[in-house]
Amino acid sequence: MSALSIKNVWIEYGAQVVLERVSLEIEAGAFVAIVGPSGCGKTSFLRLLLGQESPARGTILLDGKPMPSEPGPDRGVVFQRYSVFPHLTVLGNVLLGPELEASPILGRTFGKCRRQLVERARVLLTEVGLGDSLDKYPTQLSGGMQQRLALVQALIRQPRVLLLDEPFGALDPGIRGEIHVLMKKLWKETGVTIVMVTHDLREAFLLGTRVVVFDRLRNRPEEKQRYGATISQNIEVHRRRVPGQDFHERIAEDSDRDDPVAVETTRRDDPATTH
Amino acid sequence: MRRVMNIRPGRARWVLALLPFALILLAYMMGSAHRRAENPSDKVLPPISEMASAVHRVAFEEDKRTGQYLFWTDTKSSLKRLSIGLSVSVAFALVLGLLIGLLPVANATFSPLTAVLSMVPPMAILPILFIVFGLDELSKVMLIIIGVTPCLVRDLSFTVSSLPREQLVKAQSLGASTWQTLIRVALPQAMPRLIESLRLSLGPAFLFLISAEAISADSGLGYRIFLLRRYLAMDTILPYVIWITLLAFLLDFALAQISRRAFPWAHNAERTS
Incomplete structure (x- = not known):
């Protein structure tokens, strides 16, 4: 369907x-x-x-x-601008959705409930590289970091x-x-x-x-x-999809198009080939 | 040669800040000495020493008639009126400002009303207040409320209504109800601006307070000044004026500090020098 x-x-x-x-x-x-x-x-x-x-x-x-x-x-959304709330920290922005869901009157959670939500948010934020910026405000982040934050903020609410x-x-x-x-x-x-x-x-x-x-x-x-x-x-x-290949390799096969993702591959003579 | 606009004061900042105050003080002392030399009983520019003894008399000696320390009684009753008036104004402003700013229906209903009400000169309705609320505390507090609230409401509703549309949509897409949007998105972002406009309203608030006290009261800073005017008691009036100014300044400073502490995100963009 x-x-x-x-x-x-x-x-x-x-x-x-x-x-x-x-x-x-x-x-x-x-x-x-x-x-x-x-x-x-x-x-x-x-x-x-x-x-x-x-x-x-x-x-x-x-x-x-x-x-x-x-x-x-x-329906979650990420705009080009104004997607994150300037008055909330990185953590606060991500917590907002789950907190609104958990607490209809106050829109805030406390104690054990909050700790669980914080833990989940922390995992997601670490995954997108914002684990060190939990207490920063959006104005202190670069544009790219703000958009990553906006993505996590929208996705944590698990929209369709x-x-x-x-x-x-x-x-x-x-x-x-x-x-x-x-x-x-x-x-x-x-x-x-x-x-x-x-x-x-x-x-x-x-x-x-x-x-x-x-x-x-x-x-x-x-x-x-x-x-x-x-x-x-x-x-x-x-797109060529070969079963068993993981995501990065598949992207690498696409690199005959000069797309920016190629940065992640090891074929380029990039100084960061150590990994 | 550096442009003047690029020269920063650095450590000399404090000296520069104090300089105009020192000059005013110096000019006053010279004027006072000059007038005293011409007329030993001059009351218009009393020397600092006379002001000091006048302050000592009202602040640290009991008044013979009432048994009170007039200076502190006056300060207390004035600050009480001011704080009640401003608290009620802020409460009204928060409720109305948020509703008008966020809800199109409330905007359509109340926005024209506040626009008209904010144009009513508060001093013109002071007699009405005296007639309706009597001559005691209530009418003075009401004058402050009526004088300050409409501006606060308008300012706050404007702040809320100029929140980016995207933010409100985003909040809803995170599941926020109207109420939740109000308290988690609109309210926190309105608070710094509310404090800011409260700071700007301190001037008018003191103006209304002193006007009301001047006309009808039995204590209060404004009452005292206007009472002492009959005796040309400049040695007391001038310290009172300085005290009122100091109180207003301290209130303003305290509000600014509260805003910085409580809403650091709102002050990130301020230009520092």
């Missing part, structure tokens, strides 16, 4: 049609990358999946049921779908390579369904199991108002 089933969805703002005739089946555990030129409704589509806005026409099913029309814990809105767009290329590796690892481990909006085609094909291209098919000035963007291509990304 599809995790997300989008059927003939339209988004309209007044007379302006932004998206039209969007139909998409996203199977559970898929990693869908959405690309397209600026202003083609990619982010509007993501807001739709978040429940921040409702479609003018069409239906969206989440696990076969109509999707709630407001954001909820079944993780929505990413250009999550790595503001990062340096080197950092972006590292976080791609991490993203892939987290996706494999959690088995979460991911929908990611990105500007970066390489990123889309590197991470996605499916790349969906949004575009305006009619772009003449007199048509712009009444014709919105729609899915122009829906590409299944094929």
